[in-house]
Amino acid sequence: MADNWPPQEITLSSGKRILFLTKNLDLIRQQLYDGLNLSMSDLTVDELLDDINTDVMTPAWVCFDHDPAEIAKNGYAGLIHNGKRVFEENALINGNFEVIVSGHRKGTGSSRETAAQAEKWAGIRIVIAASFAPIHERNNINLGQLMGDHEMLEKLQNGATLPLCEFIDKYDPITKLIVENGGIFPFAKQLKSGNIDLPIPECNQRPMTMCEKIIAKKLLATNGKTAYVEPHNAVLASVNGGYSHEFTTAQVHEFLKHEYGENYSLPDPDKFAVFEDHLLYATGVPRFGPFTDKIQTLRNMQNLFQQHTGVRDYSAKDGIS
Template identity: 30%
Template sequence: MSDTIRLDGRVLYLSQDPAVIEAQLAGENFTRDTAGPLRDNVSTDEITPVTVMLTYDERLGQYPYVGFKAGERLPIGRNAVKDGGFRVTVAGKRYGKGSSRESSPLAELSAGIRLIVAESFERIYQQNCDNIGILTTTDFSVLDRLLAGVAVPIDEFLKGRDSLTQQIIRSGGLLAYSRFAQWPAPGARASDAPNEAPGAEPKTLVEKIIDRHLHPGTASAQRGDGVFIAADWRFSHDYFTGMCAHLMHRAFGKPAPLHAPDHIIAFQDHLVLAPQSIPHVRDGLLPGVANLMEGHTSFSRGYPVRSHGALDGVPGSEGICHALMAEQYALPGQVACGTDSHTPHSGALGCLAFGAGATEIANSWVTGYVRCKVPETLRIEIDGQLRDGVTAKDVVLHLLRMEAIRSGGAIGLVFEYGGAAVRATSIDERATLTNMVAELGGFTGIVEPDERTVAFLKERRGVDFVLEGWMKSDADATYRDTIHIDANAIEPMLARPGDPGNGVPAPRLEQDVAIDIAYGGSCTAGKREDFDFYHEVLRWGVEHGLRVPERTRLYLQFGTMAVRAYCEEQGYLPVFERAGVTLVMPGCGSCANCGPGQSANPNDVTISAINRNFPGRSGPGDVWLASPYTVAASALAGKITTFEQLQRGHG
């Protein structure tokens, strides 16, 4: 990369005012002052909606920001960024939140964007930019100098970044760096216990796992250091397998020399229900889906990797990647990484699991290593006991509405969950806590493995696992902060449409909200215990003469086929049928705006147990987030209500 950077094009300010956006697209230039307030929380769903992610090359340059919402409008159309000659994008806080999709920065890069200036960035998005050669900065004075015609030294864009990241940026991206790096076979330190001798600095659980997986060329690592760590499991799903393979072959040749291919997994889960997806059918997108599926299957059949595919004769898959990772692969003390922001799901087992972009995964397939920054840890101490009808989903929505988290104060941190309430929860519920660290902005979530973990591994997987003494944080480990939560004080929660951080206690909702769609499923809410919750509400409803009303549709989607088998064994399916439920086989479905449960028009109102509700996430309508209990109760009532409120009204 050049030693100095000059501005050779225009600046696009992602203003809250759609008129300002439209004026810029028409050729008018603005300043930060005249552009007005900048949009915060611009998600990757807005930068590249899933309906445009049907290729993984420069054609993505037609689409950046086509899902960007200003006011109630979508002012940026196809080719607008490229045709406008923009080279810099400017936005507010938490830019790039949401999905780990590398399609977003790749679309920006392919449209001509070379620099993103924002008040703060989400971790995976910024790392993806580093990996493909887009510069990022939170220093708005750098933008002022560029606008004044100054050639800004590259060092100005590296301030505050760890030394490894600086090297990668100077190299022009991760794969350019990787070609000249040394990659000794991982595993040399796996049985060691570095930095755990008597008198050593106290460590958190995540720090201990990182120490045990460090690249052999790194003697030790401190908080804030950029490091490569050996990954026990590396996976991709059907949206990004083809992109990963394309990048890998371009960098390492074809066939590429995979490291430990039996620990690489290809999941087919996001696109399996595309033939039932409203926009994919309506807009003629199925050929693009077929293109992505060809890239996925070409890799999974061309290399001796593990694979979980589509069902035979029935729309659906074996399961959602995160759920299958917990059901079949991840173990306490391991490292798992995948092309999805909800990879921290497996943190429920005491595994260090985190999401990464396609370039990162492509590199890991060959080297066995993934990059991370040794993170600080935020301790979430949940004491007391959750009330009846309150779940882990309510806990996360409660956390998300805290201003310190809404404003991005937890970006890149580990969320370490503990306390009496956490120890009392099942692994399924712990997985909800760790899964939704993606929405909280964290690096990952983790729960110290205990006897419940051991029982889960034995009962669900037949694994006799013995916990080791190091698999916990030291008593005097250092935390960035500790948040204390009284479990008994948490009420059933909702998140208003637009962002998971728009939390409100459900009993305090001041108006009736009629719903058209209720959806229960996804990696977050398609587990066994989630279906226990759905069944508890719907059985009560059936016993009291209730059924989903005609104007409302309730979809329940299994997270894996093992969850469906469990529901069949428990006798849940007849109750679901009597209640008027539409059952959907495993897959990401409406959570990825690619299957039953998505909205068809902007007036549709959905209550959903999924993890995020950014604009366009599950179709054009409004999406409220809630727990499985509240979703099922609302479906029976035809309006947003809690299970307790439903029972009081029909007791």
């Protein structure tokens, strides 16, 4: 597959592999460690794992790393069988997989973005499932991952080339643009540079609720014209405020540096804030002991982000947030 992801035509890459997450965990082990290669024609959807939880993909302790490349080393660390990890450290990376396949409701559980990151930074770019949990699906979209079904995979394994539109035609116009541009950060950068024209909602003048009026007033790309919205419109709107906490701020800082450079800035930083929440009482908790340094790194990087951007600082004082 092309480095400029995603290309307009999707094929399987020579030398890359497909990982099938089967209910038979021994088959997963054979794919990871013994070089077993399976085909969709070898399996039925019922033989694939359903309800794969994001806590299985990246348990909480994995999220103490903020670098996605480090997170990927422990992808699926929460899949335990007979007291042992099915995926040892680096197993997902070392498998040389570009496609991962499961059953129904992929990505249930916590909304953590790290679950999708673990797959992407392990080299996976196509995620196949019968269905996806909505938030996990959105996390994949924001990373520029392609999601398809088992019939599409079987075509790819038979040597077919699929147009990108087969993966994205199910989405609204804005989501299509996000995936076509490789994810939310590249999309936002192109939008800021004026290289993307946002679609304007096709909505005639109508009575609107208070919430709809607020959204309509904040719409981007209306060129100053009065706009109207209605349920199911896909829109982008400016916001009056936002926040980040210490479990996510380190990634925000690093991603913005990567996309916009070391000297990036936030517009209207006084509208945004950081606060301590998830890790406020982690110090001194025995089970968090092995991760003390990583936890402190997350706190320190939130401080760096606040100092760099000038957002409001609601850090804890004397242990009180």
